[in-house]
Amino acid sequence: MRMNRGLTTALLATAGVATLSSCSSSNISGLGYEKGLSSVNDVSLPLWQGVWITAGIVGVVTAILILWPAVFHRKKNDEFPKQTRYNVPTEVAYTVIPFIIVAVLFAYTARDESRITKVTPAAQAKHSITVNSIQWSWQFTYDDAHAGNKGTITGTPAHPPTLVLPQGEKVRFTLTSTDVVHGFWIPAFMIQMQNLPNVTNHLEFSANKLGTYPGRCNILCGRNHSQMLFTVKVVTPAQYQDYLNTLKAA
Numbered sequence: 001m002r003m004n005r006g007l008t009t010a011l012l013a014t015a016g017v018a019t020l021s022s023c024s025s026s027n028i029s030g031l032g033y034e035k036g037l038s039s040v041n042d043v044s045l046p047l048w049q050g051v052w053i054t055a056g057i058v059g060v061v062t063a064i065l066i067l068w069p070a071v072f073h074r075k076k077n078d079e080f081p082k083q084t085r086y087n088v089p090t091e092v093a094y095t096v097i098p099f100i101i102v103a104v105l106f107a108y109t110a111r112d113e114s115r116i117t118k119v120t121p122a123a124q125a126k127h128s129i130t131v132n133s134i135q136w137s138w139q140f141t142y143d144d145a146h147a148g149n150k151g152t153i154t155g156t157p158a159h160p161p162t163l164v165l166p167q168g169e170k171v172r173f174t175l176t177s178t179d180v181v182h183g184f185w186i187p188a189f190m191i192q193m194q195n196l197p198n199v200t201n202h203l204e205f206s207a208n209k210l211g212t213y214p215g216r217c218n219i220l221c222g223r224n225h226s227q228m229l230f231t232v233k234v235v236t237p238a239q240y241q242d243y244l245n246t247l248k249a250a
């Protein structure tokens with residue numbers, strides 16, 4: 001019995017140390033995502049962390065519930081154990097508790113999703129870019145610089161395009177597809193939205209830190225899906241204006 005107690009204490013201590021060490025490391029605290037990279041991260045990151053904390057608590061409680069009977073209620077003698085058919089309080093508890101967990105996660109997710117997908121009307125948007133997807137690359141049209149066939153950058157699988165964004169300024173995106181379903185995804189910005197044929201989707205966010213970030217298609221869209229890449233380059237608003245002017249002049 002003493003050895004069993006020792007084992008349980010050791011397991012609990014290990015779980016405790018693992019939890020504490022993950023909290024103290026700033027790298028793990030974002031659980032793969034960096035804070036402040038985009039306006040979406042500001043909303044999604046607390047949700048992402050909250051879901052992992054919830055999963056951690058559920059995992060630890062479940063492990064204890066499994067290990068507790070295995071360690072402390074082992075077969076002690078040859079006596080046939082007492083047989084019970086049901087336990088109403090336990091059954092109510094294991095129905096109600098998961099329901100509450102799912103309801104809370106759902107409520108936070110629904111709240112954050114409505115915040116993320118909020119878009120200002122086209123006429124009031126400061127910047128707008130159309131993201132069209134084609135098997136197997138991307139076409140970015142900067143509406144501020146759009147005239148005739150100017151202001152459009154079309155990539156190919158061999159030459160993936162670059163999406164230039166102004167730092168700290170909201171950009172309204174219009175997502176369309178020429179052929180099949182694609183997914184406009186910038187992993188570091190915690191954002192993805194599908195490009196659908198015959199459907200126009202809208203998205204709005206600001207990129208808040210200078211730098212380059214990988215972008216991808218995250219819907220299996222055909223043979224060269226894996227080459228459907230792009231790069232996001234976040235520049236200062238002045239550099240963005242220069243870029244638009246070069247597009248207009250090109």
Ligand SMILES: [Cu+2]
Binds near residue numbers: 133183217219220225
């Ligand atoms: Cu695709």
